Amino acid sequence: MTQYTHPPVTPVERWLAKTIQDPESAFRDWEDGRPAVLALGVQFDAVKLPQRLVHAAAGAPERSAVATVLAQLGGPVIWxxxxxxxxxxxxxxxxxxxxxxxxxxxxxxYLPVPRLDRTGPEGIHWTLPIDGARTLCSPAAAAELLHLGRDRQGLPR
Known part of the structure; x- marks a missing residue:
């Protein structure tokens, strides 16, 4: 039986893929251009932010404005x-x-996680790429961003 060989895996990819029993399957998915489906609750969780609230908090839907407001979360964000x-x-x-x-x-x-170099603009991609293992967003900052978006839409908190 031939063993699968893939390009060198980065430390961040290895850390992400550690969430599943078969990390090699994540590496194959990323190499083939597909998102890898990773388990949450192991290395990280995810907060599912509605686009309309993020755009309202940013004051515009343009990628640069959205990236600026999301950067305040302090970690990686997938669209x-x-x-x-x-x-x-x-x-x-x-x-x-x-x-x-x-x-x-x-x-x-479970969460589909794109390849590290997949930064959009179409399909699932990193709006703010992950730049290191264990560098994650602040849940409190995510909640504040949601409140800002609601406030800017004139909706109650």
Missing amino acids: SPPGWYLALVPAGAAETWDSPHAAALGHGA
């Missing part, structure tokens, strides 16, 4: 069709998430 920003937050954050404006996904959930 996923049909209109969600997925902020990667520390594992366990979903258990204490307390915002009615977005869902937090944790243990038992």
Whole structure:
């Protein structure tokens, strides 16, 4: 039987893929240009931010304005069709998430994660790429961004 060989794996890819029992399958998916489906609640959780609230918080839908406001979260963010920003937050954050404006996904959930070099603008991609293992978004900052978006839309918190 021939063993699969792939290009060198980066430390960040290795850290991300550690969430599943077969990390090699994640490496193959990324090499083939597909997102890898990774388990949440192991290395990280995700907060599913509605695009409309993120754009309202940014004051515009342009990529640069959105990236600027999302950078305040302090970590990596994925954009996923049909209109969600997925902020990667520390594992366990979903258990204490307390915002009615977005869902937090944790243990038992799975997330498609694009290749590290997939930065858009079409399809699932990194709006803010992950720049290091364990560098994650602040859940408190994500909640504040949602409140800002709601405020700018004139909606109650």
